């Protein structure tokens with residue numbers, strides 16, 4: 001299999017890849033922001049079983065989930081190191097403190113896997129005055145990326161995966177990026193999706209040793225609905241939707257594949273012929289339209305879901321710089 005490829009992978013391709021990971025990547029340091037539940041938890045568990053010597057950080061708030069997840073990880077692979085870090089990531093100051101702690105413990109981070117979030121139906125302001133979902137889906141996640149760039153750059157094969165809404169991007173307005181001027185349910189989904197995809201293009205160009213993936217995870221059976229609607233209604237809804245949902249363990253397979261596959265290389269890795277065998281994998285087309293350009297907007301199964309004309313319109317209108325400046329300025333204001 002050579003050359004560019006934007007088609008989906010099969011579950012068998014993915015299982016084969018993951019089964020061979022023990023030889024390809026014997027060690028990895030991975031952070032799961034949102035690893036106490038759902039997609040993040042399943043990804044962490046599958047990675048623990050796929051790697052000989054994993055170092056895994058689980059980040060979240062739930063103490064009960066923390067105990068269960070860490071115990072499970074220990075059972076899955078007793079040779080790994082597993083740490084829970086308590087953090088309410090809607091507070092950017094806590095994100096900064098946690099990132100400093102991690103920088104004191106690790107020289108490099110190979111994978112930053114971002115899933116923290118909730119299903120919010122209405123506006124709920126954080127202390128910073130930004131809607132909670134917008135904060136969790138965009139600002140907090142990007143703060144982890146921003147803070148951990150040096151550690152990611154120390155990795156030989158670094159990747160950031162944000163699991164949210166690739167392919168769900170839409171038009172955005174420069175004076176409403178924080179959704180303070182005008183808020184709607186649909187904007188609370190499309191704005192963080194669009195801003196993530198735009199910022200990842202900027203970051204992939206600036207940091208060519210890191211691969212950036214924004215993913216739509218499909219519909220996965222997780223406690224997301226229970227967390228949003230309460231135990232009774234959430235369980236009824238989950239039961240009703242079960243036939244349409246993939247299992248957590250299948251989601252874990254896809255997540256580990258997207259987090260490690262050589263089909264989604266960083267820009268630098270893709271250009272460096274001696275480091276990377278193109279024959280080994282089919283290299284995906286980036287959202288920029290170029291093959292292996294370090295930024296990928298993907299469905300859970302690796303299918304490119306880039307809205308080419310929208311992304312081009314956003315580039316032409318200057319949104320890469322606008323979104324980057326807005327994000328840094330928002331951090332400055334919130335953290336000052």
Ligand SMILES: NC(=O)c1ccc[n+]([C@@H]2O[C@H](COP(=O)([O-])OP(=O)(O)OC[C@H]3O[C@@H](n4cnc5c(N)ncnc54)[C@H](OP(=O)(O)O)[C@@H]3O)[C@@H](O)[C@H]2O)c1
Pocket residue numbers: 033034035036037038039040059060061062063065087088089090115116117118119136137163164165216217218219220221222223224225227
């Ligand atoms: N499941 C799906 O079918 C689906 C489909 C499309 C998109 N998504 C998106 O994928 C992401 C993950 O979904 P999921 O199904 O895995 O949800 P989930 O099972 O409810 O897990 C959400 C995770 O986010 C963490 N989290 C929430 N608020 C947090 C906060 N303030 N600080 C720190 N951690 C926080 C939770 O940890 P604690 O409770 O321990 O803090 C938990 O680990 C969400 O953004 C969701 O919108 C999911």
